[in-house]
Amino acid sequence: MNYYHTLLLCATVALAVWAVMARGLLLSAVMLALVSVAVSLAFFSYGAPWAAVFELSVCAGLITVLFIGAVSLIRREESAKPENRARFHALPLVLAIFAIASWFALPPFFAELSSWIRPGTGGGQIGLALWDLRRPDLLGQVLMLAAGVFVIKSVLPGRTQK
Amino acid sequence: MNQFAIDWYLIALLIFTGLYCMLASRSLVRQLVGLEIVSKGAMLCVISAGAYSNNIVFAQAILITMIVIEVVVVATGLALLVKNFRVNGSADVWQLNGMKG
Numbered sequence: 001m002n003y004y005h006t007l008l009l010c011a012t013v014a015l016a017v018w019a020v021m022a023r024g025l026l027l028s029a030v031m032l033a034l035v036s037v038a039v040s041l042a043f044f045s046y047g048a049p050w051a052a053v054f055e056l057s058v059c060a061g062l063i064t065v066l067f068i069g070a071v072s073l074i075r076r077e078e079s080a081k082p083e084n085r086a087r088f089h090a091l092p093l094v095l096a097i098f099a100i101a102s103w104f105a106l107p108p109f110f111a112e113l114s115s116w117i118r119p120g121t122g123g124g125q126i127g128l129a130l131w132d133l134r135r136p137d138l139l140g141q142v143l144m145l146a147a148g149v150f151v152i153k154s155v156l157p158g159r160t161q162k
Numbered sequence: 163m164n165q166f167a168i169d170w171y172l173i174a175l176l177i178f179t180g181l182y183c184m185l186a187s188r189s190l191v192r193q194l195v196g197l198e199i200v201s202k203g204a205m206l207c208v209i210s211a212g213a214y215s216n217n218i219v220f221a222q223a224i225l226i227t228m229i230v231i232e233v234v235v236v237a238t239g240l241a242l243l244v245k246n247f248r249v250n251g252s253a254d255v256w257q258l259n260g261m262k263g
Contacts (some may be wrong), residue, residue, distance in 0.1 A: 009172035020183040046213040070240040087186040110167035120217035148234035
């Protein structure tokens, strides 16, 4: 049993609960960044350094900056009309009920699932896998980025002088 | 019970937290926070399965694509949020109807 994995995943769940329950949106965005850091450490411990670096730089960095930028635009409005907090305060209780109820069903199912694993050959190097074997993915990424830029450009048109 | 089952059980808790956030809140920001948490759970599933099946390299290649898609989705959602705030003065999901046309 690898306790480091388990501890990291427990920390991820705890930080995610904190991000959901946080009163302020800014604190929620910061907690989300910490969730990304914990997930990145989990990736490192799984032996996936490239994924961990991408997660750390993009999700904990870029997405947090985007969140904080958007939250700072709407923060005054959100504080003027706060949401009903009762549903968020119920999250630990609901999560505990789900955890206890699913403890009897999910781990045996996942243990059964793990017996179906067919061990692979290791896959070689990440560069070979990314540039040679997964080339359509790269084309898809470029198309997704172009589509995202197009959508943002169309949703937020530039101001025109009257 | 093996490590794989424990890991996936904790990942299921993470995904449940994200889904609960998306169901409980009407704020677009919190919807995106919930979506982020669910996508973190999905990424952990991919890497965990790759690690246990000795296919970690392919899992990383897929995960990089997932991260790019996640960034595009979040950036688009936040642009929608800012536009909704400019038009309706609110970050409420139900106010998105006011942006038709």
